[in-house]
Amino acid sequence: MDSTTLTSKKSLVWLALILIIFILLAFVPLYAPGYPIVLLSSILMYVIMTVSWVIFSGPTGYMSLAPAAFFGVGIYTSAIIGKALPFPIVVGIGGLASFCLALLVGALTLRLRGIYFAIFTFGLVMLIAHSLLFWELHVTGTRGRFVMVMSYGTVYYYMLGVFVLLLITAYLIRGSKYGLALQGIGQNEDAAAHTGVNVTMVKVITFAISAFFMGAAGAIMATKWTYIDPFIAFNPFFSFMPVLMAIFGGMGQLYGPVIGAAVFTYLEEILITRFAELYMLIFGTILVVAILYLPDGLVGLIQRLWKGISEGKHVDT
């Protein structure tokens, strides 16, 4: 058997596995409508945030701390137009609003490199939160907003839908020539530009695509929270979590951030419910250990173990 048929067989197995997982996920609400759905929705939300973050920041190495801004824009979109329009359109507009914001911010700031970009994007989150607060205090005279309520099942299915769309998008980008260009930008931006890559355009568009999914996730999640204000919607926590989860899972493969975010969220949930007082202590320890000893994240660990097992087999025979 030559290597091409081997790889195509391998990818078929993968495809089948992914399909089975999604079919199972699609039926979960029928069998476990309560807490499992709430937990799975929140896992899906973090997975979406993390994978979106990795689409842009993974290959380019531009560390964006703007996820909270794009997530928050989605949340506020949902709060403002949620009652007036059908939900699918609300989610779409939430994504588009973040997409547009990212285009604007990206065009202005993606010439900044390294730490300056990270700081600017973090500043963006603060700027939007405080501007909104100022607006609410001095113009509308309100504090926060109520959001229309959706059932747990609806939230779950929308999250799942956005996640599927995101996975397909991320997969297509990775395999395309733009995926290669993004890697080139991360490894040597000047060389990429002199090799014909329109670096500004590639960066800004990818940044905006990643923001779209964060905004959509925000628009869906808002309905679970029923009440939001600028500091709930634009909580910097949502900027840091995707970064930590991506590092935890490993960014080399597409499934790295997925696994990282899922395990991370589940771990957090377990720790909060079982060891409420020790939660942060245990969590912090796990994080430090992961960063010190798992340079390629969980996926790197799995790959090393797997390699060890299969090589061990070869030694035996």
Added chain:
Amino acid sequence: MSILEGKGVTKYFGGLAAISNVDFNVEQGEAFGLIGPNGAGKTTLFNLISAALTPRSGTIRFKGRDITGLSPYRICRMGVARTFQLVKVFADMPVLNNVILGSYFGMSPGMSSKDAVREATELLEFVGLSAVKGTPAKDLTLANQKRLEVARALATNPELLLLDEMMAGLNPAELAQAMELVTRIRDKGITIIMIEHVMKAIMNVCERIMVLHHGQKIAESTPQEIATSETVIKIYLGEKAHAGS
């Protein structure tokens, strides 16, 4: 026919004139050498041509079209490719992907992935890197990284290739291979401008040579005339009075 033409090209870094009022004219199909002591402005001139920098004044024309102030990727897609004095390969990418990136985004965008792979494979063969096409670029020797840069530049399908000190730091065997490679590139009909300190290489390969000193053009002629020119010898070896004392 001239392929590249510069008129009064000037660039300042603060108060320092890195390039001042330089005119040049490169003919289609020739190998044009650019020499001068360290800090003469050779790489700055390359950066101006490839649009890594914008000139303060003056115009640069490529095939008659004014390209001053365009962005680097545009210049590349018009048919001007370059290599770098300090190599800038995509370090963690396999050698083959470094070159494929050039095929995808160079002069002929819209290339299918099959064609891009085929073209990149041929180019690696051409520069002699077929054996290491799966290796990450960072694991190559300096000589091979420089060749990889040449392959990547060629993948963009250029009409004009700027080679910035491609031969610096190579051992004699590698040097001979590099000179032979430059000759083969020129035989493909690609115009070459090369910056070089290795005199043997530049004298053998180039038809014409321009000498820069403190940002000014002080000579432009055939290799024979440059080698015997008093001004050029003075710049490289110093004034007679100084040399004698």
